[in-house]
Amino acid sequence: MSSTGTEDLEAFRRRARDFARANLGPASARTAAGALRNDRTDEEELAEVAREREVQRMLFDAGLAGICFPTEYGGQGLTLAHQRALNEELAGYEFPTRFQAPTLSPCAAVLLDFGTEEQKRRHIPAILKGEELWMQFLSEPSGGSDVAGALTSAVRDGDEWVLNGSKIWTTGAWWSDWGLCLARTNWDVPKHRGLTVFIFPIRQEGIDVHRIEMLNGSKEFCQEFMTDVRVPDSDRVGDVDDGWTVGTRWMFHERMLTNSPLVTVPVGFGHGGTGVSSLVAIGARDAGRLSEPVVRDLVGEARMLDIADRELRHRVGQGIATGVMVDQSAALTRLFSGVTATRIRTIGFEVVGTAGAAWTDEDGQLAHSADDYLMRQVSQIGGGTTEMARNVVSERVLGMPRERSLDRDVPFRDVPRGRPSSRS
Amino acid sequence: MLLALSSDQELFRETTAKLLDELVPVGELRRLREDADGFGTGYWRRGADLGWTSLLVGEHHGGGSISGAGLVDLALVAYEFGRHAAPGPLAVTNIVAATLDEAGGDRFDGVIKELLSGEAVATWGLAEAPPNDGLDSVLLDVRVEGDEVVLNGVKRPVESGGRADYLLVSGRTGSGLSQVLVPARTAGVSVSPMHSVDVTRRFSVVAFDDVRVPLDLVVGEPGAAAGQVELQAGRAVAIGCAEAVGAMQTAFDLTVEWAFDRYSFGRPLASYQELKHRFADMLSWLEASHAVSDAATAALASGSADAAELLSVAKAFIGDYGGELMQDCVQMHGGIGVTFEHDLHLYLRRHTLNRAIYGTPAEHRARLADIVEEQEGLA
């Protein structure tokens, strides 16, 4: 410990390194890819979830969980530099991916910003100990981009609220514990002024979790139907009808994605390390095409994009932390990551040749390239679409005129709505 | 450009920007279009007084950096050069000064002094006629004969070849590389001007026909200069990228301003979602270009192991994505964007020049593939 009470960075790094060596297994190639693949049974999925809870607990016990969370809520109260050092030391090891987004950010981040003292004391240590996995209950069948257009209703009943409606596209809600939910509490004011945020356990009577098959066969997507779900007023986050104040920060945390200081992302993990472009090269090698000049050009491009994405995230993270950039600049990284990830998936598909269309179980990395390609757009949809990020960048960062909207100054109940979707 | 500058760096950057505003406003750049050298001696000396040529040189030779990392400071100058599309052989003079400084001894003290004061200009001849204009194909012959070396071959494009007082020439001695500092007026050196895409940066074909110079003008050991050449190329990439990002920044700023001022159908261009979204993409490329340029410069300055990878990322990314940004700025200007009268092309030209020298984006992607292959043990 230095005189200021902050652990010396090098000592911290050594501590993290020793912990990882002694306790953690290697990262799987699947983890490195950071892709939503359809390659496990439910039992295997649940076993992984259980292992991640265990690893999160080990990190907590070793004083390596919640690096930038305040100590009074079980965090370490350290700096972004410490978080980065941890990210470096965990490179190549298994780590609790499911606890990062959305549990630690945006969910825990929103609790830190707006939660009551009691909420923070109850949930943040539990999250850091691996006891609570959280989901964002934001998107609805009627629309996800227009988040403030939520139709899920919450009606006050004494000290409780009664929620009805449906949330959708939550990834992994079937094995998660708590939900952070945006609901409508007032239909007679314009849309942004009638929202309130609540938290509640997902596994309870009144919440029906349905699983949705994704185009590649994965069943991680879920839809929740809420019928007369009772939430005590003490589980309200922020003021009544002031949910958009919470929502705005919530979106900010969401766009920060893996750039958030609250999140652990081992170097080389998923997109934004060099992990994905390495997998592209391994795919090309497995297909026997790595020596072809055209393939080498694509492999070089993939690596270029991986590193550009990483460096952009460092820059924007630093810019926001130091106030040189407005918070909304987080949309720049969201946009860039999304677009480059889809490009890298396309390259990964291209370099394996026909094995991208038909493969055997023995084909190694080749076997995944079609799956990853088919699911390519996930990186431009999940976490808010890249189109919405472009709106934010142009309007909030560059100050360009807002798009015309027909729902600004009218009571929400009078806002025109499209035809109900098949899932409403 | 770096997000966080020290106050000394910020002062230095600002002083450089002011000097460029004063000495080379766009009107002056247009006038220099007809100038054989593309810049004036007075201008170059003023910059040298500020420190433009001394940042990579050690203090014992009269140089010195602002921050302790001279290349990082020089990148600030280069960035302002790009923002202003400024003239002058910034990269090559600094690269030669640094190599002479690092060569040790006192043989080059006089030359270094002249370069630092701006009295003399030096350039570097690396590339040769196509197809030997890539990073790794040096053919010019350097032969040791007693206490002399003899040079035969042709270098092109050589920046400011017609104006330079000293030519640092990279050549081949057997299977190794050699570097020789050839005074421009040595017998057998002939220089002929080339056409260039830039308004003020000049390039030449420099031919060496049995050029003889004393052996002590070999910088380092004959046949052992590969490391020097690699480092010089790295510096050229770092400086060129910082400059390219500066040019992108100005083009982007000009285009944002235009989008607010220009109306069609009763609305500013900036109100059309189609264009807003393209601006968002461009800003993400611009900020990513800043990020990779700064990361590469810092890595090379500190001798970090990933410097080669980051330099190739920066050169490839800024070349490709910056080129798209530049051309989309032209597109959003409409007809005025393709005129000589509008300033946009000054920055487009600067970016275009830097994209093609010291390795094209494709060449650097190929280098990245080599690096990935090696890192992953796939070779």
Ligand SMILES: Cc1cc2nc3c(=O)[nH]c(=O)nc-3n(C[C@H](O)[C@H](O)[C@H](O)COP(=O)(O)OP(=O)(O)OC[C@H]3O[C@@H](n4cnc5c(N)ncnc54)[C@H](O)[C@@H]3O)c2cc1C
């Ligand atoms: C893998 C994955 C995980 C997800 N996890 C969660 C989760 O945990 N919790 C959660 O709540 N949601 C989650 N989502 C949902 C996601 O946030 C939404 O899908 C997304 O916000 C888009 O909403 P939507 O699907 O309703 O499409 P819509 O909003 O209907 O949009 C359809 C298309 O129109 C475009 N569009 C819409 N409005 C505009 C506009 N104003 N300007 C320009 N273009 C526009 C969109 O960009 C999109 O291309 C997840 C999605 C994916 C793919």
